[in-house]
Amino acid sequence: MEWEVVIGLEIHAQLKTASKIFSGASTQFGAEPNTQACLVDLGYPGVLPVLNSDAVSMAVRFGLATHSSIAPRSIFARKNYFYPDLPKGYQISQYELPVVHDGWVDVVLDDGSRKRVGITRAHLEEDAGKSLHEDFHGLTGIDLNRAGTPLLEIVSEPDIRSAKEAVSYMKLIHQLVRYLDICDGNMQEGSLRCDANISVRPIGRHEFGTRAEVKNLNSFRFIERAINYEAERQIDIIESGGSVVQETRLYDSGKDETRPMRSKEEANDYRYFPDPDLLPLTIDLQTVESIRADLPELPWEKRERFVESYGLSDYDAGVLTTARNMADYFEAVASGVGDAKLAANWVMGELSGALNKAGVEIENSPVGPDALKGLLVRIADQTISGKIAKDVFESMWAGEGSADEIIDSKGLRQITDSTAIQAVIDQVLVDNPQQLEQYRAGKDKLLGFFVGQVMKATRGKANPAQVNDLLRRSLDA
Numbered sequence: 001m002e003w004e005v006v007i008g009l010e011i012h013a014q015l016k017t018a019s020k021i022f023s024g025a026s027t028q029f030g031a032e033p034n035t036q037a038c039l040v041d042l043g044y045p046g047v048l049p050v051l052n053s054d055a056v057s058m059a060v061r062f063g064l065a066t067h068s069s070i071a072p073r074s075i076f077a078r079k080n081y082f083y084p085d086l087p088k089g090y091q092i093s094q095y096e097l098p099v100v101h102d103g104w105v106d107v108v109l110d111d112g113s114r115k116r117v118g119i120t121r122a123h124l125e126e127d128a129g130k131s132l133h134e135d136f137h138g139l140t141g142i143d144l145n146r147a148g149t150p151l152l153e154i155v156s157e158p159d160i161r162s163a164k165e166a167v168s169y170m171k172l173i174h175q176l177v178r179y180l181d182i183c184d185g186n187m188q189e190g191s192l193r194c195d196a197n198i199s200v201r202p203i204g205r206h207e208f209g210t211r212a213e214v215k216n217l218n219s220f221r222f223i224e225r226a227i228n229y230e231a232e233r234q235i236d237i238i239e240s241g242g243s244v245v246q247e248t249r250l251y252d253s254g255k256d257e258t259r260p261m262r263s264k265e266e267a268n269d270y271r272y273f274p275d276p277d278l279l280p281l282t283i284d285l286q287t288v289e290s291i292r293a294d295l296p297e298l299p300w301e302k303r304e305r306f307v308e309s310y311g312l313s314d315y316d317a318g319v320l321t322t323a324r325n326m327a328d329y330f331e332a333v334a335s336g337v338g339d340a341k342l343a344a345n346w347v348m349g350e351l352s353g354a355l356n357k358a359g360v361e362i363e364n365s366p367v368g369p370d371a372l373k374g375l376l377v378r379i380a381d382q383t384i385s386g387k388i389a390k391d392v393f394e395s396m397w398a399g400e401g402s403a404d405e406i407i408d409s410k411g412l413r414q415i416t417d418s419t420a421i422q423a424v425i426d427q428v429l430v431d432n433p434q435q436l437e438q439y440r441a442g443k444d445k446l447l448g449f450f451v452g453q454v455m456k457a458t459r460g461k462a463n464p465a466q467v468n469d470l471l472r473r474s475l476d477a
Contacts, residue, residue: 008159009160056124
């Protein structure tokens with residue numbers, strides 16, 4: 001029997017507010033445990049939550065960018081459950097009336113095709129604290145710094161049909177929240193993580209199978225591996241005559257397997273009811289339209305513009321628009337050089353390689369867009385060759401100065417004087433009579449040998465195009 005995997009993702013994006021969703025405590029990452037949890041976060045008697053308006057604006061930005069409906073009236077509810085890192089005994093979330101609902105995004109898959117994935121809802125909620133199990137000798141430590149941190153939970157429709165599709169969708173959401181500047185997308189710090197709801201069914205069957213939820217996946221690689229493992233596990237159970245149990249599971253990356261965590265709860269297990277301390281959230285049309293007017297160019301819009309305006313391939317445009325900072329950097333370079341392909345090749349190649357090697361983000365690059373533009377202008381006007389430019393770039397990265405300063409101080413200007421190049425060619429031919437005779441006898445591959453000798457004699461400074469042209473004329477004379 002052939003099987004189809006059905007997947008829906010619940011993505012939790014930590015919003016980039018300076019303070020928590022219902023209190024004034026800081027959301028800065030990396031503080032000492034329990035130094036950023038105030039009385040509201042700790043659930044002390046008599047304290048009242050106050051909604052952070054910035055979190056609401058960020059939720060609306062996401063909704064507008066994903067073709068979603070924005071609810072003019074939504075409700076905060078208490079989701080009741082006990083866990084050591086949840087001091088109030090409940091989580092404030094949204095249940096029946098979320099702020100964002102019924103949207104969609106078009107995902108570009110690995111083969112270049114597009115798939116529309118529906119977004120059921122995106123609702124605001126507070127994060128819980130964190131249980132720490134290391135270095136406590138059989139005990140568990142509780143850090144409540146994250147308690148009350150604003151989250152936007154983005155729930156997809158079960159439209160995804162493979163682990164690779166799930167990764168493509170997750171990458172798009174990751175890209176989008178960073179473009180919108182509502183989440184830093186740092187998966188290592190837990191700013192973006194997801195739960196995957198996975199079931200299988202025979203191909204052609206309309207009804208869904210029993211699903212399992214795999215919790216807290218925080219890397220694209222783990223998402224793909226966890227889904228693939230869980231799908232195979234469920235297929236093996238069914239084909240062996242068993243039944244899949246609806247449950248919550250954890251992914252163990254070390255063993256590359258999922259394992260049971262607890263039975264899957266239903267909504268009624270949480271005893272949702274409207275939070276009596278919070279008024280309904282109302283958002284008027286004027287507010288929505290003012291947020292819409294402030295939306296940035298979205299990644300898929302920017303990608304299409306790069307193809308149309310700069311003549312880039314779909315692949316190059318896709319890479320350059322992966323992050324908003326990279327797209328801005330490229331445009332700053334391309335606008336001054338006048339050769340978009342040259343700018344794209346250097347940003348995606350030499351620059352990205354150096355950034356990855358140094359572990360530096362592009363906004364902190366030692367070679368800024370103006371500096372790289374200065375280097376590429378010297379390639380375009382044939383002051384230096386592309387090969388020499390790589391050496392100049394390394395010197396720029398090391399802080400030795402601008403492209404022009406390095407070119408002048410090291411005497412790297414390209415030789416474009418045809419007479420000077422011809423003199424070198426003539427000498428090379430005199431010095432290599434045997435190779436010259438072999439070339440003229442039909443051994444055309446020796447052209448590369450002569451080019452190399454000329455470039456060696458000029459220390460790589462002769463214009464390669466002129467060398468090839470003049471050398472062919474001399475050899476064929």
